[in-house]
Amino acid sequence: MTAPALPAAVAEALVARHGELAAISEPGPGVTRLFATPEHLKALERLRAWMDQAGMTTRVDAAGNLIGRWAADPAAGEAAKVLLVGSHHDTVRQGGRYDGAMGVLVAIACVEALAAAGTRLPYHLDVVCFSDEEGTRYGTSMMGSRALAGGFDEAVLDWPDADGVTMRDAMTAAGFEPDAIADCRYDPARLLGYVEAHIEQGPVLEAENLPVGVVTAIAVGSRHRLTVTGTAGHAGTVPMDRRRDALAAAAEMILAGEAVAAAGDGVVATTGKLEVAPGAINVIPGAVTFTVDLRAPDETRHDDAHAALVTALDAIASRRGVRVQMERIYRSAGCVMDPGLRAALARAVAEAGYPVRELFSGAGHDALSLHQVAPVGMLFVRCKDGVSHNPAEEVAAGDLVTAGEVLLSFLADFAPPTTG
Numbered sequence: 001m002t003a004p005a006l007p008a009a010v011a012e013a014l015v016a017r018h019g020e021l022a023a024i025s026e027p028g029p030g031v032t033r034l035f036a037t038p039e040h041l042k043a044l045e046r047l048r049a050w051m052d053q054a055g056m057t058t059r060v061d062a063a064g065n066l067i068g069r070w071a072a073d074p075a076a077g078e079a080a081k082v083l084l085v086g087s088h089h090d091t092v093r094q095g096g097r098y099d100g101a102m103g104v105l106v107a108i109a110c111v112e113a114l115a116a117a118g119t120r121l122p123y124h125l126d127v128v129c130f131s132d133e134e135g136t137r138y139g140t141s142m143m144g145s146r147a148l149a150g151g152f153d154e155a156v157l158d159w160p161d162a163d164g165v166t167m168r169d170a171m172t173a174a175g176f177e178p179d180a181i182a183d184c185r186y187d188p189a190r191l192l193g194y195v196e197a198h199i200e201q202g203p204v205l206e207a208e209n210l211p212v213g214v215v216t217a218i219a220v221g222s223r224h225r226l227t228v229t230g231t232a233g234h235a236g237t238v239p240m241d242r243r244r245d246a247l248a249a250a251a252e253m254i255l256a257g258e259a260v261a262a263a264g265d266g267v268v269a270t271t272g273k274l275e276v277a278p279g280a281i282n283v284i285p286g287a288v289t290f291t292v293d294l295r296a297p298d299e300t301r302h303d304d305a306h307a308a309l310v311t312a313l314d315a316i317a318s319r320r321g322v323r324v325q326m327e328r329i330y331r332s333a334g335c336v337m338d339p340g341l342r343a344a345l346a347r348a349v350a351e352a353g354y355p356v357r358e359l360f361s362g363a364g365h366d367a368l369s370l371h372q373v374a375p376v377g378m379l380f381v382r383c384k385d386g387v388s389h390n391p392a393e394e395v396a397a398g399d400l401v402t403a404g405e406v407l408l409s410f411l412a413d414f415a416p417p418t419t420g
């Protein structure tokens with residue numbers, strides 16, 4: 001059996017729509033489309049029109065998620081369950097046109113292909129466009145999918161954006177219903193799973209000359225704030241062997257993080273923020289705070305790397321006579337993709353004529369919230385130079401079509417379990 005092709009008109013529209021959607025943005029370079037803004041509403045309107053045209057039944061839920069249903073074959077009866085497929089419309093500031101949008105557009109293209117062929121599936125296919133995954137406006141993340149999974153934290157409704165507008169007020173102004181978010185939840189017993197196509201945001205597929213890959217897991221991650229305390233002093237009068245330089249110690253600690261990550265399989269560590277006090281050209285730094293973002297493919301590798309880092313930091317601190325404190329400010333448990341969905345996606349990739357490359361995701365995605373209630377699976381799509389969250393983000397037109405065909409093949413073959 002060969003993979004089904006997208007009809008030419010569907011493939012053409014899939015490519016063109018990325019440009020049309022990217023034009024719905026705040027002014028400036030790249031795409032800036034944030035939660036509960038006029039751009040969000042405009043994008044919903046456009047996406048909804050495409051869903052309607054494809055023959056889906058559409059609705060916008062209380063959290064601002066757009067959902068289009070390609071109803072199950074009537075033969076499936078009342079008991080038909082739901083497979084969610086989609087991604088998010090929102091972006092970081094000055095982001096690209098593929099992160100998020102691609103997963104929604106590819107899913108719509110699949111429904112168009114099914115409609116053109118007159119195919120109904122033995123399950124309801126709900127194409128979802130999540131309202132807020134990046135959390136750019138409110139510093140939340142995966143708000144839309146949390147609402148579907150029933151894991152939305154109502155406390156964030158009172159959070160203000162940079163202009164002091166609370167999420168509740170922004171949602172009300174946009175026509176959403178902050179007080180009815182509990183209604184967005186899908187009954188887990190009705191959910192067959194969640195599948196998302198997303199750009200890789202890394203260089204692996206490109207390096208291996210592959211258009212798509214199957215995701216194994218989303219990284220386990222933690223973020224830490226470190227404070228190194230030494231002694232400030234005169235840059236001219238304190239001899240080198242008498243110093244307790246907090247910045248020189250911190251520099252060594254940052255390199256230790258790099259070394260620990262390099263020694264771990266698939267582990268990455270990043271310091272992206274550093275503050276030096278007192279911060280004068282002629283003063284030995286007395287205190288430094290910096291951050292470490294640590295991610296690994298699984299819990300064991302994460303915790304091993306973390307333990308190795310703590311040991312290295314203590315050794316550096318005692319040798320240099322400084323104090324170091326490490327405070328964890330965030331932890332994500334990550335998630336493992338469902339073996340069944342993973343195998344089914346791999347089969348679809350092979351059917352499209354490509355070697356199956358499995359890879360893990362260092363970035364978080366909506367699957368993190370949905371795996372609490374349903375099996376999840378993800379397909380990664382090659383992007384140019386591994387660049388994302390950047391106006392230069394790019395996916396070749398041919399790869400968009402390949403992603404569509406792989407997803408279509410997956411959907412066409414996906415069979416809901418007969419029991420349970």
Ligand SMILES: [Zn+2]
Nearest residue numbers: 099100133198
């Ligand atoms: Zn994304």
